Each structure stands twice: as structure tokens, then as C-alpha cells.
Amino acid sequence: MKTFVIGIGGVTNGGKTTLANKLHKSLPNCSLVCQDDYFKSEADVETDERGFKMYDVLEALNMDDMMTTVNSWTKHSKDAETTRQNQNEIPRKSEDGVYFLIIEGFLLYSYMPLDNVFNKKYFLTIPYEECKKRRSTRVYEPPDPPDYFDGHVWPMYLKHKDQMEKAERGIVYLDGTKLEDDIYSFVYADIRKAAQEFTR
């Protein structure tokens, strides 16, 4: 059995969800895990000295629960393949025999237990002005208070990106200002090629 795990990381509003949803629809045998689904409840997120809820740090997320989901997907894919082989089904060719998992989120590569899990890592970036503009049109729960982007979101992004770059581990950077379809086409082709080489 082969599993192929794809990370779609990057800045808030960089286009991660848009890209991950398209890939999820088009890749065969593909599952999707979204880091945003693992935010702790508001009461459990720490507040800093300025009164900002600290959402843009790993401690704001139930990462153990997310890891449990990823591990059970791996086990389930293994079990499914064993059942298929036991039933003497005709083996599928090349990467059709691969189970794909997309993990999408803004803090993927800062969480070390996931590091060995990825077969391919992508990271979407957009410049500060574009990010601030896109973020201002989005409503989170709770909504961003005044100055939250400049006071918390962007500084935390720069800090985590800096740490990630210092430990550079084969991340493919994507320009999130390019057309959605162009980003998708490039990543889709890149994954299919990597998965083919992987199953060879």
C-alpha cells in the first residue's frame, strides 16, 4: 500500500483552501484534513498583554487531535489496501494505487510531529498589502478586533516563516497572487509526477 501526503501551507488568505479544495476534487482516492477545524474554543485561547487573543500560534490549536486524525487515515488506507489484496482484486496501475491525503493549514511546517509525514510540501505566499486586503473582507469567529492584523497576525506569520526558512526542508513556494487556475495546474501536475516516481 502507498500513501502520499501533501501539505498545503502558507499565509492566512494566501489561497490554501481554494487550492486544497480543487486538488481534493481532482485527485483520485483523496482525503482532506483542514487545520482550521482544530482551533481551540475562544475561552481556551490565551490572551496577550494588549488583550489580543493569540490565535496565530500552535498553542491555539488542538494539534494532538489533528495528528490522531492523520494517523487514523494512514491506518484506514492500509486496512483498505489489505482488504483489496485479500479479495484478489486486480491491482491498479501506477499512482492509481496511491491514497492521497491533503493537509491544509497556516501553521503546518512549524509542527514537528507532522514533518516526516509529508511527501510533498507547498507554501503559498502573498505580499503584506494583498494579505491585509484579503483578510479585511473575511469574518472569523470571533471577528478580528482593530489592529489585530498588524498587531498579531502578520508578526506571527513572519516569525513562523523565519523559523521555517531556517530549517528549510524541501518546501515548494507558490506565488498566491497568480491566477487560481495557474497555481492549481502547476501543483496538480507536480503531484501526479511525484506520485508516479514514488510508485515506480
Ligand SMILES: Nc1ncnc2c1ncn2[C@@H]1O[C@H](COP(=O)(O)OP(=O)(O)O)[C@@H](O)[C@H]1O
Ligand atoms: N490566486 C488567487 N488570486 C486572487 N484571489 C484569491 C486567489 N486564491 C484565493 N483567493 C481569494 O482569497 C481569499 C482567501 O482564499 P482562501 O483560499 O480562503 O485562503 P486561505 O485558506 O489561505 O485563508 C478568498 O476570497 C479567495 O477567493
Ligand SMILES: O=C(O)c1ccc[n+]([C@@H]2O[C@H](COP(=O)([O-])O)[C@@H](O)[C@H]2O)c1
Ligand atoms: O477558526 C477559528 O476558530 C479562528 C478564530 C479566530 C481567528 N482565526 C484565524 O484563522 C487564521 C488561519 O486561517 P486561514 O484560513 O486564514 O489561514 C489565523 O490567522 C487566525 O487568526 C481562526
